[in-house]
Amino acid sequence: MVRQRRSRPRLAPYLFAAPAIVLYIVFMLIPVGYAIWLSLRAYRLEGGGMLGRRVDVFVGLENYFSVLSDPELIASFGRLAIYGIIAVPLTLGLSLLFALLLDVPAVRAKRFSRTAIFVPYAVPGVVAALLWGFMYLPSTSPFSYITESMGLGGIPFLENPGLFGSLANIAIWGGVGFNMIIIFTSLRGIPAELYESARLDGANEIQIALRVKVPLVMPAVILTTVFSLIGTLQLYGEPMTLKPMTSAISQSWAPLMTIYRDAFITDNLPAAAASSTILALGTVLVSVIVLRLANRKTMEAVK
Template identity: 65%
Template sequence: MTGGPGGPGARRGARAPYLFVAPAVLLFVAFLAVPIGYAVYLSARGLRLTGGGVFGTREEVFVGLDNYVKTLTDPEFFAGFGRLALYGLISVPLTLGLALLFALLIDHAGSRARRFSRTAIFLPYAVPGVTASLLWGFMYLPSTSPFSYLTRELGLGEIPFLGAGGIYPSVANVAVWGGVGFNMIIIFTSLRGIPAELSDAARIDGASEWRIAWHVKIPLVTPALVLTGLFALIGTLQVYGEPTTLRPMTPEISQVWVPLMQIYRDAFLRDDLPLASAASVILAAGTLLVSVVLLKVTQRRASGGMG
């Protein structure tokens, strides 16, 4: 018999899970594990001039942790994180707050045109980041901005979108405009999973829609809020496209305005891949650390609340 515990059929059944998982594992190894391993390998290498004189040649040698030390002692690198923090203080709360507000409004029992509203709010997410940055950049430039045109006609002067006082809100606005819809869909999907009986019972008890949202809906969608918050935080640490696209339009954005811009400069303009790899590893490790801490803190609070 072939269907017994040790027969061919049983062996094929035991191999089936591995066959289904194999494509995902291969993709993970090829496009994530191998690049990460190569970046770590490169970060321990360095370019040194050998031979001396004008005819010396650059060779790649093992330098250990020198690139990490150089990166961690570079004031420009940490200044980029400071600018990133200011950018995140604007973009993350606005993205999550607007996403939650729109999700609650669409989930409201008396709301109309839900499909149209969801599509209209989500649509900016489908616009590529570079395209969105260009569109907003032209609306920021004094010569092409419709907002500055109106303020000039009113005698109020031009709005300094790309000036020293407005550069952070202007860059963050591009990310908020594109990211609200995606986060709103996640929160709205979580809201639709809440049993209607809970809201109905609260209404019978005389609770207003505001109190229902605050005391019933928002606590139950906390996991979705944590997930969207994590996405927004990771997106902030990896911001690159918006400031790079807007950089030719303003002197307020330098070549190393955020860490990823400095990594790009070191890798492709200075041809120093080992140094760029070390900075990339530090940025990736920092992102992972922040994500784990955020998840641990939220899980601890959730456990404390349940207790």
């Protein structure tokens, strides 16, 4: 009886973690493993003619070389980079700015402002893209109506190069609230004694924000940076939703759109699996690089 009682606590952590582990294996590891296995295969026509049949053969890294040399996929990564250069810094900058403003003691209506900034994040991405799409269309855009009434002509929201800013605006509008909540929560965890000491030394609110608050919330800023980069690499819903509204968005405008085309339109699952694997590895690599650089700067600051 004593041995049984002692063995129960040892099994308890594994029993509590078992459902999460099973879900992770079933919905994460197995699909990833299957995608990697599929990326090493290819379809070949055996027998020729109308009586030929499609067979699945092992081709090694052939799909990866083919994908990496695909000009459409490379161009989609270039467009994604331009989109990220616009969306990520503005999202993080506005999130940090709003969090710092809401943390100022003299600011009123903090709860209302915090909720108002966060509400766009609760709107599904497809719905947000549709809403902004009608704001961008020349026939329904209130912005183009104002400029046309002033004799300036319509605003080309859905044409290059303004398309990048239009897509980035949707991501910024929806992502600022989520990142702001993370940074604001980190700000609320800073001891009030640090602010009092800074005020006693003669620092104003701007100096406190720049020299006390920002350095202390850098871990939260780094975390939101990683989230924003991952979200950028997974861009799909916004350009796919706006695609029927403009000819500037092709079927392979973003990497995930190219993967969708290969998988469900051209029925080239091995190429789609190889592209997905490359995109996943790129996401992990970018996240690791950002975290390494952030940790290095933190260690240098501590020294």
